[in-house]
Amino acid sequence: MISALIIVFREVIEAGLIVGIVLAATTGVPGRARAVTIGVVAGILGACLVAGFAGELANLFQGSGQEFFNATILLLAVAMLTWHNVWMASHGREMARELKAAGHQVRTGERTLAALSIVVGVAVLREGSEVVLFLYGIAAQGGTSATGMVAGGGLGLVGGAAVSALMYFGLLKVPAGKLFQVTSGLITLLAAGMAAQAVIFLQNGGLLEFFTDTVWDTSWLIRDDSITGKLLHTLIGYSQAPNGAQLLAYGATVLMILVLMRLVNAPAAGARHA
Amino acid sequence: MKRLVLAFTLIVVPIVAPAFADAPIEVHLKNHKFSPSVIKVKANKPSMIILYNDDEGADEFDSSSLKIERVVPGRAKANIRVRALAPGKYPFMGEFHAATAQGVVIAE
Numbered sequence: 536m537i538s539a540l541i542i543v544f545r546e547v548i549e550a551g552l553i554v555g556i557v558l559a560a561t562t563g564v565p566g567r568a569r570a571v572t573i574g575v576v577a578g579i580l581g582a583c584l585v586a587g588f589a590g591e592l593a594n595l596f597q598g599s600g601q602e603f604f605n606a607t608i609l610l611l612a613v614a615m616l617t618w619h620n621v622w623m624a625s626h627g628r629e630m631a632r633e634l635k636a637a638g639h640q641v642r643t644g645e646r647t648l649a650a651l652s653i654v655v656g657v658a659v660l661r662e663g664s665e666v667v668l669f670l671y672g673i674a675a676q677g678g679t680s681a682t683g684m685v686a687g688g689g690l691g692l693v694g695g696a697a698v699s700a701l702m703y704f705g706l707l708k709v710p711a712g713k714l715f716q717v718t719s720g721l722i723t724l725l726a727a728g729m730a731a732q733a734v735i736f737l738q739n740g741g742l743l744e745f746f747t748d749t750v751w752d753t754s755w756l757i758r759d760d761s762i763t764g765k766l767l768h769t770l771i772g773y774s775q776a777p778n779g780a781q782l783l784a785y786g787a788t789v790l791m792i793l794v795l796m797r798l799v800n801a802p803a804a805g806a807r808h809a
Numbered sequence: 810m811k812r813l814v815l816a817f818t819l820i821v822v823p824i825v826a827p828a829f830a831d832a833p834i835e836v837h838l839k840n841h842k843f844s845p846s847v848i849k850v851k852a853n854k855p856s857m858i859i860l861y862n863d864d865e866g867a868d869e870f871d872s873s874s875l876k877i878e879r880v881v882p883g884r885a886k887a888n889i890r891v892r893a894l895a896p897g898k899y900p901f902m903g904e905f906h907a908a909t910a911q912g913v914v915i916a917e
Contacts, residue, residue, distance in 0.1 A: 672866020
């Protein structure tokens with residue numbers, strides 16, 4: 536029961552933190568509850584599908600199907616997070632322009648919601664498929680321990696959801712004027728961490744073969760498999776012993792997002808000076 | 810943005826198939842235990858582990874030091890690439906049954 540609790544708790548936290556950040560980042564955007572709900576539901580359905588076809592998926596691409604699948608959906612999430620941040624950066628400028636075209640604003644709002652809905656869906660799908668496989672294994676074994684395991688899984692779900700809620704309400708404590716700066720920063724690091732993780736999957740799939748040497752090792756400080764390590768991994772992409780390609784992907788993603796945000800924002804800043 | 814991702818993928822993803830120095834190492838997972846649970850590989854050379862999950866349920870081959878997380882469904886096998894390792898010990902586990910499913914890769 537304890538093992539079920541821990542595994543489900545850990546997976547739910549990883550997806551839940553992302554949901555919490557997305558909810559905070561979309562404060563005030565109409566229809567966000569629906570977008571997040573769609574993301575979660577689609578993610579759960581997708582997780583069941585992926586779990587059901589895990590064997591077939593793994594056998595693709597000379598046995599590296601799972602790695603390529605994970606890398607692809609992570610990079611998709613990186614693209615969507617980038618898109619959201621860039622949209623938020625140009626938001627102020629567009630608002631003024633679109634005051635003339637009433638109704639258009641809502642449509643752009645829906646576009647970034649769709650991007651974030653995909654991010655939520657991907658997060659739930661990744662973590663959820665492991666939970667589904669784990670719980671299915673328990674169910675298949677049957678016996679008296681199954682009830683305890685289901686209870687443990689349920690508690691893990693509630694606990695993970697509680698931590699995610701803490702994340703969300705904690706972010707809401709940030710003063711309204713600073714909230715979007717904070718969530719943009721969090722989303723940038725989230726995306727960079729996902730890009731670095733995608734690199735690991737590509738390396739494990741045999742697609743990336745350079746800069747594989749470990750650059751530094753902080754496992755003496757925070758281990759990847761500790762709860763702190765897992766939390767930091769999800770939030771900022773912490774890795775106890777990152778290799779060169781991982782760091783490159785991380786840095787390139789942060790740089791790309793910052794430059795794109797600056798580019799769409801530049802005309803507005805110039806207008807303010809004029 | 811998408812173009813950037815595409816460019817990133819094209820530039821950073823040259824396909825190089827690694828040559829495996831030795832034959833793949835076969836490992837079985839049965840009753841949530843690895844056998845062999847101690848796997849020796851040559852240091853500084855990539856290797857391949859073929860993991861047969863002989864149990865009914867899935868498990869996840871998980872090792873933070875090897876940087877590998879690989880779900881293996883029940884009654885299935887998985888080809889697991891291990892990068893070239895510096896000499897040392899790299900513990901791994903079956904995350905779904907960590908109480909019994911423990912092992913270590915030794916690079917020497």
